[in-house]
Amino acid sequence: MDPRTLIINLEYPYTEHDSFEVPARNVVLAGLGWETEYWPSLAVAWIEQGASIDKEVKEALDLIVEKKQFPQSLRHRAFALVRRWEQENASSEALSFISKSD
Numbered sequence: 001m002d003p004r005t006l007i008i009n010l011e012y013p014y015t016e017h018d019s020f021e022v023p024a025r026n027v028v029l030a031g032l033g034w035e036t037e038y039w040p041s042l043a044v045a046w047i048e049q050g051a052s053i054d055k056e057v058k059e060a061l062d063l064i065v066e067k068k069q070f071p072q073s074l075r076h077r078a079f080a081l082v083r084r085w086e087q088e089n090a091s092s093e094a095l096s097f098i099s100k101s102d
Contacts, residue, residue, distance in 0.1 A: 010042035010043055014051050028043045031043025
């Protein structure tokens with residue numbers, strides 16, 4: 001699907017999005033991959049509002065953190081989301097390892 005048709009969804013709150021029509025993950029990834037700061041900022045806001053993060057979304061957030069042309073506030077918000085995801089996944093991986101070793 002054309003990313004331009006996906007990112008328009010970011011102009012509405014995440015809670016109003018119909019994931020049956022277009023998966024929120026696709027919308028977030030399209031926004032995070034945009035070259036200007038506007039759409040990535042809205043995509044980060046969607047994640048802050050509850051859109052889920054998976055490995056691919058986390059990697060897209062990592063790229064936002066590294067883009068020095070983006071405002072520091074956006075990079076910090078993306079970094080905080082990455083850290084939260086890493087901490088949550090480290091905990092679940094540790095629990096999985098413990099349960100497998102029993």
